[in-house]
Amino acid sequence: MADPNGFLKHERQEPKKKSYEERLSSWGEVYADVAPDERDEQVRTQASRCMDCGIPFCHSGGSGCPLGNLIPEWNDLVRRGDWAAASDRLHATNNFPEFTGKLCPAPCEAGCVLSISPLSGGPVAIKRVEETIAARSWEAGYVQPQPAEVASGRKVAVVGSGPAGLAAAQQLTRAGHEVTVFERDDRLGGLLRYGIPEFKMEKKVLDRRLAQLRKEGTKFVTGCEVGVDLTVEDLRAQYDAVVLAVGALRGRDDRTTPGRSLEGIHLAMEHLVPANKFVEGDGPSPVDADGKHVVIIGGGDTGADSYGTATRQGALSVTQLDQYPTPPEIRDDERSPWPTWPYILRTYPAHEEAGERKFAVAVKQFVDDGDGHVKAVELQEVRVQKDQETGRREVVPVNGEVETLPADLVLLAIGFEGVEEMPLLEGLGLTLSRRGTLSCGSDWQTETPGVFVCGDAHRGASLVVWAIAEGRSVAAAVDTFLTGASDLPAPVHPTALPLAVV
Ligand SMILES: Cc1cc2nc3c(=O)[nH]c(=O)nc-3n(C[C@H](O)[C@H](O)[C@H](O)COP(=O)(O)OP(=O)(O)OC[C@H]3O[C@@H](n4cnc5c(N)ncnc54)[C@H](O)[C@@H]3O)c2cc1C
Numbered sequence: 001m002a003d004p005n006g007f008l009k010h011e012r013q014e015p016k017k018k019s020y021e022e023r024l025s026s027w028g029e030v031y032a033d034v035a036p037d038e039r040d041e042q043v044r045t046q047a048s049r050c051m052d053c054g055i056p057f058c059h060s061g062g063s064g065c066p067l068g069n070l071i072p073e074w075n076d077l078v079r080r081g082d083w084a085a086a087s088d089r090l091h092a093t094n095n096f097p098e099f100t101g102k103l104c105p106a107p108c109e110a111g112c113v114l115s116i117s118p119l120s121g122g123p124v125a126i127k128r129v130e131e132t133i134a135a136r137s138w139e140a141g142y143v144q145p146q147p148a149e150v151a152s153g154r155k156v157a158v159v160g161s162g163p164a165g166l167a168a169a170q171q172l173t174r175a176g177h178e179v180t181v182f183e184r185d186d187r188l189g190g191l192l193r194y195g196i197p198e199f200k201m202e203k204k205v206l207d208r209r210l211a212q213l214r215k216e217g218t219k220f221v222t223g224c225e226v227g228v229d230l231t232v233e234d235l236r237a238q239y240d241a242v243v244l245a246v247g248a249l250r251g252r253d254d255r256t257t258p259g260r261s262l263e264g265i266h267l268a269m270e271h272l273v274p275a276n277k278f279v280e281g282d283g284p285s286p287v288d289a290d291g292k293h294v295v296i297i298g299g300g301d302t303g304a305d306s307y308g309t310a311t312r313q314g315a316l317s318v319t320q321l322d323q324y325p326t327p328p329e330i331r332d333d334e335r336s337p338w339p340t341w342p343y344i345l346r347t348y349p350a351h352e353e354a355g356e357r358k359f360a361v362a363v364k365q366f367v368d369d370g371d372g373h374v375k376a377v378e379l380q381e382v383r384v385q386k387d388q389e390t391g392r393r394e395v396v397p398v399n400g401e402v403e404t405l406p407a408d409l410v411l412l413a414i415g416f417e418g419v420e421e422m423p424l425l426e427g428l429g430l431t432l433s434r435r436g437t438l439s440c441g442s443d444w445q446t447e448t449p450g451v452f453v454c455g456d457a458h459r460g461a462s463l464v465v466w467a468i469a470e471g472r473s474v475a476a477a478v479d480t481f482l483t484g485a486s487d488l489p490a491p492v493h494p495t496a497l498p499l500a501v502v
């Protein structure tokens with residue numbers, strides 16, 4: 001039984017971060033190392049703030065955790081110090097809690113009853129509890145390979161090794177199928193490897209989990225673009241089912257601003273991928289911010305990752321631009337009522353370290369240095385509004401004033417347009433939807449029989465937690481397709497919309 005008064009006794013506490021100097025002198029995670037005993041004690045206190053509400057909005061897919069994590073259950077187990085049982089309950093719904101514990105924006109916390117009123121001391125620190133259970137699980141040896149007891153004799157190909165592909169592969173391997181994950185990159189992990197920077201999640205965390213998957217029997221092939229290096233004919237001939245977890249990696253470009261073709265202007269991923277490769281030991285990045293004035297266009301999370309990366313590379317200045325006005329500091333109940341995901345100003349550790357953010361501005365033009373390279377951006381204050389006739393979003397200058405910012409490196413972090421065009425899709429007879437994604441039926445099967453889809457490829461650029469939830473769900477569908485029935489859990493339906501995080 002939870003302590004119904006815990007939140008009256010204890011305030012929410014955020015984990016301690018390293019000093020700015022320490023953060024900027026290395027690529028490691030931003031949070032300070034705390035001795036395990038001290039950490040466990042702090043987190044037990046935080047978990048004791050959960051009152052096990054009658055309706056735990058935190059764990060429902062609609063407004064809370066897409067995985068249906070059993071949050072009140074493991075909060076109470078942690079409060080009582082039963083870490084082994086907490087690990088068991090957490091892994092019952094989440095293959096990779098160490099990823100979500102570090103990376104998830106935590107819609108569960110936005111849906112926590114303690115986030116209704118600021119007077120309650122803040123929501124339960126669910127994500128921190130999750131991360132600590134995961135850390136403790138590895139330290140104590142609770143995480144062990146779980147190979148299947150009986151082999152089904154069926155073979156599954158998973159295309160793409162991001163969190164969706166890995167979750168699907170682990171579930172299907174444990175169900176007894178022979179699973180091979182194909183990855184076109186030289187290393188495994190998808191955006192966990194080459195999108196998300198080391199300072200948000202160190203790659204050793206990913207490698208440790210991959211070792212578990214290997215020991216369970218999942219096979220991996222890297223440097224193999226399916227549809228090119230492995231033909232579609234061979235794929236279909238060699239495997240009984242195919243899971244497409246190819247992501248939605250087609251970056252949105254700026255096709256209208258004058259000067260876009262100048263050198264020194266890149267999509268954010270052209271900066272983040274080689275920066276991550278550098279941290280892996282692959283040598284200098286061709287798109288490095290060292291000694292440069294950096295302007296990042298796009299106020300979202302990818303922009304924040306470029307921001308922290310540019311700072312660590314030694315940028316002279318970093319400025320992130322957002323077309324929208326500064327969001328409110330606290331939830332506006334009219335616009336995003338509890339328990340939905342609130343529209344508020346999100347300040348990431350990268351923003352605290354250096355640089356500046358500008359809101360309600362847009363680039364009028366990129367300025368040439370006379371040699372074909374960008375040297376500045378001209379900014380205007382803008383308003384985003386709906387065109388009365390077409391209903392489309394338009395960005396209009398507020399006045400004629402122009403501000404010039406020096407810029408030797410400009411990074412476009414303005415979103416993703418969907419799945420990349422690739423020979424694999426044509427070979428399988430699949431076309432992209434208007435949203436740039438791959439559609440499927442209620443059984444996660446595309447219009448090509450035996451070919452399934454999950455993760456960003458299905459829902460468009462989203463979150464790690466949704467990728468894992470879809471990977472688990474597609475595994476249940478593939479298992480049913482291969483054997484006629486499945487005991488695997490399916491946390492989400494293909495039509496489930498992220499009501500909390502958009
Ligand atoms: C910079 C950045 C930072 C992010 N930060 C966060 C965060 O902090 N928290 C969060 O929750 N989410 C974050 N996200 C979103 C999150 O990373 C994605 O939602 C998630 O990785 C999607 O998982 P996925 O498995 O569907 O696809 P991906 O991770 O994109 O993996 C797809 C994989 O498929 C491979 N592939 C594609 N085609 C083929 C082919 N034909 N053959 C073989 N392999 C192929 C690709 O190389 C890639 O490795 C971030 C995204 C970006 C871009």
Ligand code: SF4
Pocket residue numbers: 064065066067069071100101104105106107108109126127130465
């Ligand atoms: S995965 Fe995300 S939403 Fe689910 S419990 Fe963890 S932090 Fe919350």
